[in-house]
Amino acid sequence: MALTPSTMLALGTEAPDFQLRDTVSGKMISLETFAGKKGLLVMFICRHCPYVQHVKEELARLGKGYQGKDLGVVAISANDAEHYPDDAPDKLKGMAQELGFTFPFCFDETQETARAYAAACTPDFFLFDGERRLVYRGQLDDSRPGNGKPVTGRDLRAAVDAVLAGWPVSPDQRPSIGCNIKWKQ
DSSP states (O other): OOEEEOOOOOTTOBOOOOOEEBTTTOOEEOGGGGTTOSEEEEEEOOSSOHHHHHHHHHHHHHHHHHTTSSEEEEEEEOSOTTTOGGGSHHHHHHHHHHHTOSSOEEEOTTOHHHHHTTOOEESEEEEEETTOBEEEEEOSOSOOTTSOOOOOOHHHHHHHHHHHHTOOOOSOOOOOEEEEOOOOO
16 A cells, blocks of 8 residues: 555646546536536545545545535546456446445546546545536545544535635645555556
């Protein structure tokens, strides 16, 4: 398990477009899928990473809690499924169904989307405003496997709530930490 921080992409960066298939519904998902939403949360996660395993229930709660609000949410796994078969699309679908994800969980087979977002680890979070400008990138909260702190989603939820209320997001943001994305050789 390689401990990797997020790259902290520059605030204000425009959301890169993507065309990825949702592992559950089979539908193609893109930025256009979320047109008209006040915010868009793009999460890079996977199935096998202990850091994602640590927060997976909170990710499901977050999706359910903001369902019906003016927020688009999408999860993307970009790991090399050939070398990490637990992150293959059928396994991602199982994870999404098991946890009751209310958002698409896409597989980035070419890894082009992860590269466009400068995603580095799982989990890695990118929150964009209604104009698809990056307003938050960083950690879910201070909890990590083994540190005894509860998983609350505090940091990410504060940013999402600010976007939905039309308030500025605090620029005081801490990098997410997790397993490195498993890039193809």
